[in-house]
Amino acid sequence: MIDSQRGRACPLFRSGILALMLVLTAAVCEAGIPADSLARQLLRKGLGSYHSHDLLTELVRVAGSRLSGSPGAVKAVNLTAAMMRRYGFENVHAESVMVPHWVRGKKEEALLLPRGGGAARPLAVCALGGSDGTPRSGITAEVLEVRSFEELRAAGPRAAGKIVFFNRPMDPTLLNTFSAYGGAVDQRAGGAIEAARCGAVAAIVRSVTLARDNVPHTGSMGYRDSIPRIPGVAIGIRDADLLSATLIHDPHARVKIRLSCRTLPDAPSANVIGELRGSERPDEVIVIGGHLDAWDTGTGAHDDGAGCVQAIEALRLLKELGIKPKRTIRAVMFMNEENGSRGGRAYVAATQRSGERHIAAIEADRGGFMPRGFTVQGDSDVVERVKRWETVLGLVGAGVVTAGHAGVDVSPTVEAGAVGFGLIVDHQRYFDVHHSANDSIEAVHPRELELGAIAGALLVCLISEEGL
């Protein structure tokens, strides 16, 4: 076991490497490692190689974009299973799950058509995930710009036959960029529904981003059974500003949208699992994971290739250090977080069948940036108990422990009784890349990524050895 209160020592891990440590560290009894020594060893091992960056490079090179149902997703399932076998994880397998299968298709364009018949201007757009396509001839209509659903409803019949342009930006003045995202993403998720309710023929949504470039950012959108299905696209923010400015002096300007995206029948896919089997309580499971699917506009290096390779790297680091955990530590690559969350639900269903008890579920899905700590999703007592690890987690840069949501993929596991944890990172740069072509390996810093893996390794080990 690990002793997170320095100076107190307790019976711990048993492994070959520890003989040396017994000589080197003061606060050790039997064959254990004090938690602060473990933290330093994880830093030494992890930052000595930046292995997680190599794994991520391999993932985006081999699998590339990997939306649920795509050939890239199949490659990602096979590759991450192969990675876990390569490192000698136990019980490596894929667990089947049927997933939605949306494809972008080849045609994806929008043209701004000035009223007077001037030259058409291409706009930087991409279909929102789940959108229906347009007729082959496209949809051409005048544009109604609004900043909110309330403004749309107030406009009422003026929306009929038009393309509704939702142009409310993320609020850049909030320190917490996730709050800013939360304040704008309703337009993307529900814009097509609300526009169709008012008789509109399509929806254009200002990209939900804090970047100042013109790259469109996709993401899932919904339909509602009783309301007509109209196409939805995201537009780069410079072109959003251009469209808005154009509409002031040319309110009858039209936009023509052509999309060939469509939804195919559900496809077979899988969660991928590998573990370090617990030596004393193998049926008590600690999950650490991210989601393997990623939007097809980029290669999902941050979202959420980072979380996947960090989970694999966390287990690899513990194994490299010769640690044999008391409880089972399991890496899970969840499928289909982006447009269905089927993987997270299928995982719980499978584990409930097997009679395992999940004591904790840790998710990393906020980008591979500098870690700061962990949210804890559980009752206030457990949050307080986790706070006893703040000092030791601080040794690897992740000393903030605060109550909060863990993550989409582990939510069903948390609902089933596990304590949830979410890796907190510095998120100032996240919404520059999120769901866009900007989300590439070049945007991931090797040290920041590895530190997330190290923080994860340390936390799972603390939970495994000390309990919650």
Add this chain to the structure above:
Amino acid sequence: MIDSQRGRACPLFRSGILALMLVLTAAVCEAGIPADSLARQLLRKGLGSYHSHDLLTELVRVAGSRLSGSPGAVKAVNLTAAMMRRYGFENVHAESVMVPHWVRGKKEEALLLPRGGGAARPLAVCALGGSDGTPRSGITAEVLEVRSFEELRAAGPRAAGKIVFFNRPMDPTLLNTFSAYGGAVDQRAGGAIEAARCGAVAAIVRSVTLARDNVPHTGSMGYRDSIPRIPGVAIGIRDADLLSATLIHDPHARVKIRLSCRTLPDAPSANVIGELRGSERPDEVIVIGGHLDAWDTGTGAHDDGAGCVQAIEALRLLKELGIKPKRTIRAVMFMNEENGSRGGRAYVAATQRSGERHIAAIEADRGGFMPRGFTVQGDSDVVERVKRWETVLGLVGAGVVTAGHAGVDVSPTVEAGAVGFGLIVDHQRYFDVHHSANDSIEAVHPRELELGAIAGALLVCLISEEGL
């Protein structure tokens, strides 16, 4: 005054904008702003425009590289004075200081010459700052690789007539990259002295960086009067590894170095100063600053254009919010931090003549990355008193207050009695860019940079209104 303990209210700033706030905020008395309200207003104003990024873009575009004594440094002095006048700061002026004047010259190359006479291979090098040049025909010699001064001394006479190659990397396994820097920079600063002491003819130093590219990183090196002056260059780390590997199978391989760098007579330059004059205690001064000079290999966007524009932006933000501080808040662009620290010393000399009392001196010189808090350089009582602001500083992301060194430029001011503060940032990426061509505006994130300015504005305002 600002009330940093929420709920308690005190008499504060007087300004027009505050009338509105009186209606909006609960914890206000007379014409003051509670500190948490000020924090939110600074976020709103600062993150609403990322003004510091525009200033930094202007600085690197107009002045470019700006080593002490260079034409770029002259432009930087004029430009930052103009910026401060543009925003209506008071008492804007340049204070003369004579600075060292080292020039790189046009010729800067190193060739790896295999023993058997194979093709010469260019190596990525740059002269270290302060190095003498080589004869026009260059210096050609065999290479002795060492990892430390101890190893060099043990090699003793084997160094005579050779080029000594210092190849100890920064330790990547330390979480604190400044500690890793401190563990390697002796080779750059003193390598030429130690090599010459052993009879060597030149020194090559592995770039002091954590990047994995081949870009050489410069920085200052020294000479000692009694020891021959030999040239020193930094080599990119890929070429350092190549050279090291070459020496294993070809120990008599030679390197030819040609440099035309030289030191000219000291040149006139200046610190640049502007302030918001205190309304109640104008003779009590709070300095916030960075250094205006930057190595000529890049454009010094992080080091330390960031600290300069953050100081200007901090005062601009306070002025925009209509804040009239009790004490004088002064932005200082220090000249010559990189190779002489003359500006910091000249500043103190000038202020001591004028009879001002400096109560605090804040420096930002760790790159324009995400702020985390402030080091405090003072006695333990003052550190504890500053900790009372952790909560409010945390509202802008900078809630860590810890005892520590403030910075090179403000050191003389701190020695003269001021409490020193250093902006702490996330430094994982800093040594990728530090002192190299990588240090460009593209490496600076607008939000992270602006948050440093906001943190500075909040701290100077807290000190001004509440005292230390």
